[in-house]
Amino acid sequence: MTTQTTPMVQTRGLRKQYGGFTAVHGLDLEVMPGEVFGFLGPNGAGKTTSLRMITGLLAPSAGEVLIHGCSLAKDPLTAKAWMSFIPDRPYIYEKLTAIEFLRFCGGLYGMKKSECARRIEELLSLFDLAQWGGSLVENFSHGMKQRLVVASALLPRPKLLVVDEPMVGLDPRGARLIKQIFRQICSDSGMTVFLSTHSLDVAEELCDRIAIMHHGQVVREGTLASLRSDLDQPGERLEEIFLQITAEEDGNDSVSDEALIRDITTAGGAG
Numbered sequence: 190m191t192t193q194t195t196p197m198v199q200t201r202g203l204r205k206q207y208g209g210f211t212a213v214h215g216l217d218l219e220v221m222p223g224e225v226f227g228f229l230g231p232n233g234a235g236k237t238t239s240l241r242m243i244t245g246l247l248a249p250s251a252g253e254v255l256i257h258g259c260s261l262a263k264d265p266l267t268a269k270a271w272m273s274f275i276p277d278r279p280y281i282y283e284k285l286t287a288i289e290f291l292r293f294c295g296g297l298y299g300m301k302k303s304e305c306a307r308r309i310e311e312l313l314s315l316f317d318l319a320q321w322g323g324s325l326v327e328n329f330s331h332g333m334k335q336r337l338v339v340a341s342a343l344l345p346r347p348k349l350l351v352v353d354e355p356m357v358g359l360d361p362r363g364a365r366l367i368k369q370i371f372r373q374i375c376s377d378s379g380m381t382v383f384l385s386t387h388s389l390d391v392a393e394e395l396c397d398r399i400a401i402m403h404h405g406q407v408v409r410e411g412t413l414a415s416l417r418s419d420l421d422q423p424g425e426r427l428e429e430i431f432l433q434i435t436a437e438e439d440g441n442d443s444v445s446d447e448a449l450i451r452d453i454t455t456a457g458g459a460g
Contacts, residue, residue, distance in 0.1 A: 195258045197222045197271075197349050197381040198243060202252035205238050212238045214406040215252065220383055220398075222257075222348070223375055227396030228385040231435055235405040236385045237277065237353060243383070244274040244351050256349065272349035273342035277357065279335075283327035287318060287337055290326055291344060298345040305344070312340040315370060331358040339367060343374070351383045356391055368395050393427040401431060403438045 196219040203216035213235045220226045230236050241247035243254050245261050245268070254261040256268040282290055288309060295305035313319045316336040326334060335358055342350060350371075356364045372395065374380045386392055392399060393413060400410040409416060416430050417423055 194221060196220060196255070197224070197257055198226075198383055199255040199258075200239075200243065200252065201255070203239065203242055203249050203254065204251040205235075205242060205247065206250040212405055213242070213249075214404075216407065218400065218407070218410075220381060222381055223379040224397045225371060225375055225382045225384060225395050227392040227399040228383065228402065229387075229389070229392060229399060229431060230402035234402045236402055239402070240274075240351055240353055240383075240385055244272065245269055246274075271347065272351060273345065273347040275338055275342050275350070275352045275355060277353040279338040281326050281334055281338065284325065286323050286325055287313065287329075288322045290337065291341055294341040294344055300345060308344055308346075312343060316340045317366065332360050332363040335359055336363060336367070339370075343370075346378070347380065349381045349383065353385045354387065355384065356386065356388050364391070371395065389426075389428045389431055399427070401434050403435050408438050409434050 198218065198220035200216050200218045203213060204211065205213040216235075216239055228236055228239070238247065242249045243261075245254075245265055254268075256271050259268040259271070261268040282293065285293065291309045291312070292305060295302075295309070300308070309322075310319075313322050316339065318333065318336060318340070321329065321333065326337065329337065335355075339352075339355065342352075355367055359367065368391065371382050371384075375382060384392070384396065396413075398410070398412055399416065400407045402408070409419070411419070413427060413430075416427075416434075417425055420430060420433060422430060422433070
């Protein structure tokens with residue numbers, strides 16, 4: 190007898206329309222517990238709109254979102270209790286110290302003071318911020334602020350972490366640390382990471398499965414190995430696969446792109 194695992198994220202016919210413009214067309218996804226799931230696409234593909242619907246920040250025009258089998262529309266508090274969300278432009282109260290900010294977040298999550306204090310100490314150490322716990326956030330570098338935001342999202346031990354562009358502004362050391370932490374937590378606790386990023390090298394290194402969105406819909410989905418196989422491109426990097434798929438959807442190919450570059454270069458030289 191086999192047991193079926195409940196997806197951590199499931200979308201059914203998810204759609205968002207603004208007047209006559211459809212930003213997301215019938216999105217159907219299943220993301221399993223413990224996965225690092227990459228959500229890729231060009232600018233304007235509908236990724237951020239999709240993330241906002243999945244996290245309950247934006248009501249869909251049609252379809253539904255299930256978080257660990259719980260309907261986001263019918264029982265939003267239960268569904269949202271499973272997750273934390275890091276937007277692409279997070280806001281921090283910069284007149285607080287790092288510890289004060291994390292205590293504030295712990296209060297929002299309804300954490301007990303003793304558990305919150307232990308967790309803050311653990312996370313500041315994990316994110317290499319322990320010596321800065323008593324410093325005002327306004328004195329932090331951008332990368333330090335980004336690490337603090339990720340720490341705040343992990344404070345309540347969520348089972349689902351939804352992240353929009355987590356590596357923006359991080360130096361290579363900070364980016365490596367974040368990737369290691371994501372992988373470690375997914376492996377150790379079964380947390381799911383739903384990751385939207387333009388950093389294709391990060392997605393290639395980190396993600397178990399990848400969905401590529403274009404013009405408001407998912408055009409390819411699978412492991413990197415399966416995407417390579419589908420395109421008959423063994424050994425190709427994700428960047429080349431991504432460019433080929435999105436070019437095919439636009440009715441273009443790499444040759445025409447190169448020709449366009451040559452035309453622009455020639456025109457510039459002639460001027």
